[in-house]
Every structure is written in structure tokens, then in C-alpha cells.
Amino acid sequence: MISVQVTGYGGVDKLEVVNTPVPEPQEHEVLIKVKACAINNTEIWMREGAYGKGTKSGWRPEGVQFPRTPGSDITGTIVKVGKAVDESMKGKDVVLFPFTSSGEPGSEHISEDMSFIGSEYDGGYAEYVVWPAELCYDMPLSNYIESAVFSVSGLTAWHMVEQINIHPGETIMVTGANGGVGSLNVQIAARVFGAKVIAIVGDLELEEKMKDLGAAHVLSYKSSVLAQEILHVNGGPIDSVLDVVGDALFSTSLEVLKKGGKFCISGSAGGQKAELDFRTLYLKHITFYGSVLGTREEFHRMLSSISEGKIKPVIDRTFPLKEAREAQEYFKKSGKLGKVVLLPEQ
Known part of the structure; x- marks a missing residue:
């Protein structure tokens, strides 16, 4: 062969x-x-x-x-x-x-x-x-x-969403939202778990396509005032971040998270190392999650949602x-x- x-x-x-x-x-x-x-x-x-x-x-x-x-x-x-x-x-x-x-x-x-x-x-x-x-x-x-x-990127995305225990109506920021994991993070968070999703992409020409996947707002990481734009469209800090980028958007993510917010990462395409001021972590009571792949039960639940047309x-x-x-x-x-x-x- x-x-x-x-x-x-x-x-x-x-x-x-x-x-x-x-x-x-x-x-x-x-x-x-x-x-x-x-x-x-x-x-x-x-x-x-x-x-x-x-x-x-x-x-x-x-x-x-x-x-x-x-x-x-x-x-x-x-x-x-x-x-x-x-x-x-x-x-x-x-x-x-x-x-x-x-x-x-x-x-x-x-x-x-x-x-x-x-x-x-x-x-x-x-x-x-x-x-x-x-x-x-x-x-x-x-x-x-x-x-x-769906197998790897879908299972990874599904596990990320389940890890942060999304509730309907919460605001979730998804980085790398046009990629394999990111586009599924958008769909799973919005269409399966009922979250309001802010999708972060490079090219805003993708805005309508991202909204078709379930994003409520689409912003560009190229903006020099991205943090302010996130806070503006949400009317304040957000609940959680689903990140596949790493260093490039790390400081912005921590800035826009609410007190008690959650940050879940499964990739580092934008840099594998970042500086962290521990005061941000403990003064804002932020919870960090490292995530990759998932369980067989999660895989089964994901396949069911795909069969039902909730994830495309x-x-x-x-x-x-x-x-x-x-x-x-x-x-x-x-x-x-x-x-x-x-x-x-x-």
C-alpha cells in the first residue's frame, strides 16, 4: 500500500x-x-x-x-x-x-x-x-x-468546554476561532451548551462565517485595543477563555477575565512561553486548565451531537x-x- x-x-x-x-x-x-x-x-x-x-x-x-x-x-x-x-x-x-x-x-x-x-x-x-x-x-x-x-480537534474542544463547566448565557472567548479546534469550540460552546461566544480571528472577512457557527461577536487579534473591544461588546469582563494560541493572547485573556474566571488552554501556536504575574492569578481568583483530548464518554457525547446536527x-x-x-x-x-x-x- x-x-x-x-x-x-x-x-x-x-x-x-x-x-x-x-x-x-x-x-x-x-x-x-x-x-x-x-x-x-x-x-x-x-x-x-x-x-x-x-x-x-x-x-x-x-x-x-x-x-x-x-x-x-x-x-x-x-x-x-x-x-x-x-x-x-x-x-x-x-x-x-x-x-x-x-x-x-x-x-x-x-x-x-x-x-x-x-x-x-x-x-x-x-x-x-x-x-x-x-x-x-x-x-x-x-x-x-x-x-x-472531529476526532482529535473535536474531542479536544469538547473536553475543554466540559472542563470549564459552561452554563447557558455565560460569555466565552475563543481564540484561534477559525482553526480546527477553535471553530469547534465556537460551535460546542454556543450550540450545545448555550454560551455567548466572542470569536477571535485574524481576518474580519471571516465574521459572517464565524457567526454562522454560533459566534455572537467576532473580533481581530490584530486590533491594538482588543481588550477594550472585548469588554465593550460584552458590557464587562467575560466568564471564560478557550485558548489555542498561547503567549500572543495570554495577557489579553487575563485582562478581560472576570474575578473567578476560567482559562483553558490546549495549544500554543502563538508562543509556548508567557510571563505571568502571580498577583493577577490570585487576586482575580482565576482557575487555569491544561487540556488535550478527552474521554471515551465525551467522544460518544460529541458524536451524538454531530449526528443531531448541533455541530457541523x-x-x-x-x-x-x-x-x-x-x-x-x-x-x-x-x-x-x-x-x-x-x-x-x-
Whole structure:
């Protein structure tokens, strides 16, 4: 089969299109013919070595073992099953829960042995992939591409919203609101949990599209008076921040949060380090949350909301699998709205 492998830490030149054997499912696994695989920051940061220091970087302390096939947002059709898997699963269209873990229900994502598909396991930048049968869920939509854009970014966004315990009518600021996680943060906070969302983007030409996703107000991070604009449109401080940007908007976020406000972060595309005056933290009684991925129950609740039409796929562009380098370079450009998806059959 054709697959795309990362051969080491570095630039897109470390992505190589190769021919590899079709994997064989083990006893409790299934073989999936990949129909679509959406791109996430996770596989780019994995390739770039952003999850660690020195020569080791990955979800696990030992780092990634190369070569590795990336890709974690996967939909496809089960074409073969392991000996312990019911034959009735053959032919099912599925979306993959993106990691394994021995953690108890509700804490799978914080287990020490959490291992990610596309990092610790070969992933979906390929024509076929194997995965545990119990981690394959019915697709929430009938379309492979549309169903492939939720697994990692959607689960991360859903978990962020549940962590800060949003109540209807609260005001939530979403940074990076036009990205994969951000666009889903907007939808989940507004359409599922009933919050008033202030979406922060770069280009205000996206305003109407962001409002279509549920945003009440859309502001640009390029504004020199962003904090004042946030306070103005809300009529005062906000309840919570859902952040994927990091340093670039950190001070603004703390400035506009109310006393007792909540700040939840799941990414740092705008800078991985920031200065914090601890007096701001304790005098305003702010609660910080670090967040990535989520639980299987949250995944199930998210898929249900997608099936019910409360959360819609937001897709910017598709690429053939063989153009993975070009797709990852495009993914990193600003101004997109939604996900970029690789298609093995194109």
C-alpha cells in the first residue's frame, strides 16, 4: 500500500511517500481501508519535535520511533477483522477514537500509558490502518470526509468546554476561532451548551462565517485595543477563555477575565512561553486548565451531537494523500477556516 512516513524530526522534507505492506490485524483489531484523514497540529508538532526537548519528543517520554506514519483523524471501512472480533464488523464505516489507554473510564486521557495513533502507532496517512475494534465507532455522518474532521480537534474542544463547566448565557472567548479546534469550540460552546461566544480571528472577512457557527461577536487579534473591544461588546469582563494560541493572547485573556474566571488552554501556536504575574492569578481568583483530548464518554457525547446536527463539519480544503507535504505546509498558513483533509483514493 501507499503510505506517508515521517523519517525523523524536522521539516516537511521528513515526509516521504513509500510503499509498505498492508498491516495485519491482531486478535482484537480490525483492518480499515482509510477513506479520509484530517490534518492536526499534533502530527506537525510531532514531526517538528515540539513535544519535547533535545532528541526525544512525543506523547511518551521515549519519543517517537521512526519511521512513523502520522494521522489521527481517520474514517474508513472495516475490511478485515482479527480472530476475536465479530465478523459482523466487516463492511462497517467507522471513525477512530484516537488513542489507547489503560486509564479508568473518565481518566483515559491522563493515563501514563496513553498512546496516540500517528505518534506511538502508525496512523491514517496511508491506504490502510489497523486499530482495536473497541475503539472504532459508527461514523456520525454518512460522508467520510465530513466525519473525519472531529476526532482529535473535536474531542479536544469538547473536553475543554466540559472542563470549564459552561452554563447557558455565560460569555466565552475563543481564540484561534477559525482553526480546527477553535471553530469547534465556537460551535460546542454556543450550540450545545448555550454560551455567548466572542470569536477571535485574524481576518474580519471571516465574521459572517464565524457567526454562522454560533459566534455572537467576532473580533481581530490584530486590533491594538482588543481588550477594550472585548469588554465593550460584552458590557464587562467575560466568564471564560478557550485558548489555542498561547503567549500572543495570554495577557489579553487575563485582562478581560472576570474575578473567578476560567482559562483553558490546549495549544500554543502563538508562543509556548508567557510571563505571568502571580498577583493577577490570585487576586482575580482565576482557575487555569491544561487540556488535550478527552474521554471515551465525551467522544460518544460529541458524536451524538454531530449526528443531531448541533455541530457541523468545517472543511477548508482536501488534498490527495501523496501531497501530504503540500497539505501540511498549507495547513500552517493563516486565514483558513476549518480543517484540511487528506484523501488516499484521490
